[in-house]
Amino acid sequence: MQWVFLGIAIVAEIIATSALKASDGFTRPMPAALVxxxxxxxxxxxxxxxxxVPLGTAYAMWSGIGIVLISIVGWIMFGQRLDAAAIAGMALIVAGVLVINLLSKTAGH
Known part of the structure; x- marks a missing residue:
């Protein structure tokens, strides 16, 4: 069940961060409330x-997956571009999350 909770936390963070951009500095009430x-x-x-789940593992997954997903949302919804260096960096983040989950004994499996 902890992975379902983490998934919900990640999706909620993506929604909130997307709304943060849409809130235009908290000048738009509906997106600000969604944040x-x-x-x-x-x-x-x-x-x-x-x-x-250990703190470091959960936070690495929450932030790492969040970074990748919010970058995709920024690209699709806000027309933000991702250059090769950004994509390579995100690939390294995903690789790090995979190493933690598949190889580390601290992942709490």
């Missing part, structure tokens, strides 16, 4: 994850 709700939900479910 607060999304981050609240994200941190709540991340806290549930931390009951059984």
């Amino acid at each position: 607060v709700l999304g981050y609240g939900c994200s941190f709540y479910f991340l806290s549930l994850t931390l009951r059984t």
Whole structure:
């Protein structure tokens, strides 16, 4: 169940971060409200994850997967470009998350 909680936390963080961009510096009330709700939900479910998954592992996955997904959202929704260096960096982040989960004894499996 901890992985479901982490997945919900990641999705909520992606929604909140996307809304943060759309809030235009908190000048648009609906996106600003979604930011607060999304981050609240994200941190709540991340806290549930931390009951059984080590802090470093959970945070590496939450932030690493979040970085990649929010970059894709930025590209699709906001027309932001990703150059080769950005894509290579994100590939390294994904590789790091995979190493932690597949090879590390601290991943809490």
